[in-house]
Every structure is written in structure tokens, then in C-alpha cells.
Amino acid sequence: MEKKMERYLFIDNLRLLMIVFVVMIHFAVTYSGFGSWYYKESVKLDIFSTIVFGYAMSYTQGYFMGLLFLIAGFFTPGAFDRKGVKRFLKDRFVRLGIPTLIYMLMIQPFIVYFLLGFNWPPAKPSFGVYYWGYLRSFQFLGESGPLWFAFALLIFSCIYALVRLIRGTIGQQTRQREIGPSDIVFLGLLISAGAFCIRLIQPIDTSILNMQLCYFSQYIILFITGIYAYRNNWFSRIQNPFGLKGLIVLVLGGMIPWTAIMVGSGVPQGLFAFKGGMNWQSAAFALWESFISVGMAVGLLTLFREKFNRQNRLVKILSDNSFAVYVFHAPIIIYLSLLLKEVMLPPLAKWLLLCIIGIPICFAVTHFVVRRIPFLNKVM
Template identity: 35%
Template sequence: MEQRLIYLDRLKILLTVLVVLHHTSIVYGGAGSWYYYENQDDTAATALLSTFTAVNQTFFMGLFFFISGFVTPASYDRNTAGGFLRARLLRFGIPLLIYMLVLEPILRYVSTGYTGSFGNYLKEEVLPHPIRSVSDFATGPLWYLVALLLFYAAYIGFRKLTGRLDGSKHPLALTPRLMISYLATVMVANFVVRLAYPVGTDFLNLQLGYFPAYIGLFMAGIAAYRGHWMQQLSERTARKWKWANIGLILLLPAGMMAGGALEGDISTFMGGSSWQAIFYAIIDPLLGLGITYALLVWFRNRWNGAATKTTRWLSSNAFVVYIIHAPIVTYTAYALRNLAWHPLLKFGLTGCASVILCFTIASLIRRIPGIFGLARKSGRAEVSG
């Protein structure tokens, strides 16, 4: 059993900050979908921010799923199957309902371009349709919680079918052959899935075009826990991945530009039978695995000391930050809409302000009676099990 998880706490903090900055970058020209946009006509800003979002997309949510998978077996072993699932339905179901009933309607005020006052918007558009977001299954960034609930249900079924030991007597070894098999499987699955569900399209707010890697990394997290992979991750291999990552990060925008991205249309990369779709289906998991491996080794070796007060505070609030960041990012950008700055400067200002506001407001929310316990458990659940 892995005993020292301080570095995973710190890695989770980094990933949470990246989520906030990722969505902020979309506001100012980065590739992706969000509630509010500005300065979409600045070519340099769009290129730089789109590279930032494209690189993030290869690894940050997949690494969240890996960490979630890593802590799942120990959490399951401490509970019955019913208790394990009930706890997660409570921890994830309540935030999902809050998001759909409260946060999503607030975000629609900006995203729909409503011209009246916010009070009139609530009176005319929200109150007459109290469960619109629920019926639309408008989960926004909280699609991640929906996916985790599905993965947990599948894990429970797997444990029921295979027995309680979950392969712990014969753990899967981490070998180069296994990593190559993972990459080959995800690359092929990416291409096939994106024929039907190109990146940018969704089913129940889930972008299935990215799910081959998400499923694979969640399973890898489970195998890593059982097989003690964290100790086996090699610093030498991480250095090789570091240099490979640099090359791949340069190759990604070069390939996008060669495929016509500068003309403003990247749809051929998102799915289909073109060389652009094949290129993205290959480079996406390759760069994702490389960055994931390098980050895990770096945090294990450099950031695994005793938890400081700041680390504990940031880690405890990270889950709530993920839940509430969408309206904070959106309305911070909206409040600064008349600031005549270059979009990259506005990205820096809005991103930093949003991160500070998110963690501050999250800490205040966790003090509310009745929410404190839920938020605190949820905040630790994905790292400590």
C-alpha cells in the first residue's frame, strides 16, 4: 500500500490551478468551449493560448482520473460496495445538483447575451424554468464527477465479478511493453471513437472522444496502487520523457498549422479519416502519458516532504474550487471586459485573480454548517481515498 501521498496532494493543487487557468485562457482566444469570450481576433494570442489549452488537454484531466483510480481500491476496501457507492453519490451528487440548479442558470446570463438586468433575467428566464439545467443535464465542468460515478459503478461491478482481492495477489507489472500497449490501444480507440463522436461533440455532456485515455488512466491508477508503481517510476525514464515532451509540444502546434489551423478551422483534427485526425489521435495520448510520467516522478522526488499548513489549506479547498470556478472565472472576465489590455495580459490578470478568488471563496464555503463536512470529505476523497 502507498503510504506517502503528500506529493499527490500537491499535484492535485497544481491540476486544480491549471483547470482555472485553462478555462480562463479560452475566454481570451484559447481553443475550447466556455461561457464567455473576448478578443477572439488576435492571431498571436489565439495561437499561444490554444497551444496552452491543447497541451493541458493531453494530460490534466487524465491525470485527475489516474489519481482517482489510485485511491479507489483502498477506499473500496474500507467499505462495503453499497457504502462506497453511497458515499460518492452524496459527495458528487449534491455538487452536481447545486451546479445545475444554481450555478448554471447564473452562467447563462452571460453566455446567452441577455441584455436586461440580472434581476430581470432571474425573473424572466430562471424562475419560470427552475429545472431547465437539470433536464438539459447541464453539468458544465462537473462532467468529471459524472464520469467518476460511472467509473466507480464499473469498478464495483468488476470487484463483484472478480472477488474482493482485486488482483492484489498478482498485480500488473509496470513494463515498457505495457506502456506501449496502452498507447497503441488509446491511439486506435481515439481514432475510432472520434469517427462517431468528434472532439467538441458530447453525449450527456461527456466528450467521448477523450474517454479512451480517461478510462485507461483510471484503470492504470488502480493497477498502480496494487502493483506499487509509484516506487517503480524511473527518474531516468522521466528525463527521457521530458525531452520527448519538449519535442512533442513543439510538434503539436506545427502539425496544427500544417493542417490548416491558422485558417481558423480545426475540425479536421477533431475526428474523421483525415491525416489531421490521425495526427491528433496519436499525439494526444503520447504527450499525455509523457507529461503524466514526468510530473509523477518530479512531484514524488521533489515535493514529497511533510505537508505544510499552506499545502493542507490548498488541498482541502481544491475540490470546492473545481465546483465553483466556472462562475468565478466567467464573472471576473466579464467584470474586466472594458479593460483595454492585450488579451495575454488580461489572461494573466483574470487568471491570477480567479485562482485567488476561487480558493478564498472555497475556504469560506467550507465554513458553512452542513457544508463543511461534505466539502472537507470531498476535497480529500480524490487524494486520500
């Protein structure tokens, strides 16, 4: 068991990096204006900043949450096998459901009423009046913030448990097959077809109950792929040259098709045809994004398995705090953004400054405060 856990340290390290990227993306929304976030600074971007923010955010959005669902799917079958249905569901409700409720019922109202209270029109209600209306209207169900991921993962886990109950025990496959280029192509085409169809109805930047369904083709398929990856031991068996070469090609060559799609979509004129609809731009963007998600997952898993399959004491602490940072980073980075509101810097420089300051503060707060609170240390 110790050898097995040591072998999977690269997955913990990769998951840690994805959580750091989540914080960086939310800072990027603050200073670019692209996407949805609580607080945005009103700044006008020059062409260079627009391209840098646009590509970095599109590229990261293309794979980082899908990779987290892939990793979550990988650990799901083993947890179910060890615990059985009752303990499995209880554990998921504790580890995913309770943090989601904490966010919906405590963190979200705190952000809206206290941190962003200056946005209220005159005759601001008392907190009690606001909070009662927030609960009575069931508004909180759509106010999961970044915890939409935990909410969605809880739903996926419940569906998995139901399927296992119907199908019965599923043992380890006796003949494990390796993942190859044909699998990458198949997954990329499958995800892109699903994304294109969903975006006919739910284009990018729309959501239902805070769930951006435009990306859920990727999330669902990669979660299921993670389950198969566990049964076939794919994470440990991806061939080194295959995974790393794909990563290099995607990082270096990904901007060429992205630029062609953006120019073809008329982004300078604000048309944004790539976000959805029956057009070639939406189909091309879904295809680009889907192959980014699959290729980056394979490449990063290979890279971290080969180069970062170990932890020193600091990385272990950061890894242990990564989920708590995911849950509590929003009020921390909003407060920091408001605190440095009057600092006059170009948007890119301010984004980098806040990342350098804010990310260590997020980990420090969760390590020295949040995870030392008796109840929270059991669910974080």
C-alpha cells in the same frame, strides 16, 4: 498509516496543480476563443497569441484531466476494500453526486440567469418561469459544467463496484511488476486507437450531456490503469531517470509534431481536420495527444514524488480546498472576467492578469466562505 499518507502527499500536490490548470484553461478559453466556455471576449488574436494559446491549451488538454482520472482510479480499489460496496457507493454519491447536483440545480441557473442575463433577448422571463422550464424539460441533466468530471467519475465508480460484486474480493497481487517503456507504448497506442475511432462519430468540440466523448478513450483507460497502479504500487515504483527523462522530452519536443499536425490540418484556413474524421491529421493528433497523456502522467508523478512529497501549512490548505475550487470556480471567474471587461490589454496579458488575480480569489472564497457552510463542508 501516517507513513503511507506522507508518501502520497505528492499525489495531493499534483492533484492541486491540475485543479489550478483547470482554472487557467477556462480563463484561456475566455480570452482566446478556443474551446467551449460560458463567456468569451470578442478579440482578434495575432499569430503569436494564436500559437501560444493553441499549443498551451492543446498540450494541457492532452493530459490534465486524464491524469485526474488516473489518480481517481488509483484511490478507488483501496476505498472499496476498506468500506465495502454499500459505504463505497454512499460515499461516492455524497462526494461526487451531491456536488454535481448542486452545480446542475443551483450554480448553473445562477450563471445563466444572473451573471449572463444580459444575453437574454427582450422579454426576459422571471427567474421562477425560467427555472421551472429548466427543471421540467430535464435540461439540467446536460448542464453539469465543469462537474462533468465528477458525474463521469461517479459512473466509473458504480461500474467498478458492479465488477467487484461480480468478481468477488480481489486481494493485493503477490508479484508486483514494474511499469516500463513497453507499457507506455502500449497505453499510448491503445488510447490513440480508441480516440481516433470515437472521433469518427464524436469529433473534438462535440458533447453528449456535456460529456466530451472524444476524450473518453483516455479517461477510461487511465482510470483502469490507476486501478492496476494501486494493485502493483506503480506510483511509488516508477524509476526516477525513466520518468523524468520522458517528461523533459515531452515538454521540449512536443511542439514539433504539434506544429506539423496543425500546419497539415490547414488551421490558418480554419479547416481543423485534426478534430476528427478518416484522415491522417486526426490519427496523428490522437497519437500525439495519447502519448502526451501517458508520458506526462508518468513524468509528473515521478517529479512530484521525488521533489514535492511534502506540504507546508499553506499548501495543505490549498490542497484541502482544491475540489471546492473545482466546483465553485466558474461563477467566480466569470464575474471577474465581466468586472474587467473594459480593461484594454492584449489577450495574453489579460489572461495572465486574471490568472494572477482570479486563482487566489477562488481559493480564498472556498476556504473562508464555501467550506464554512455546515452542509457544504461535509461534501467538499
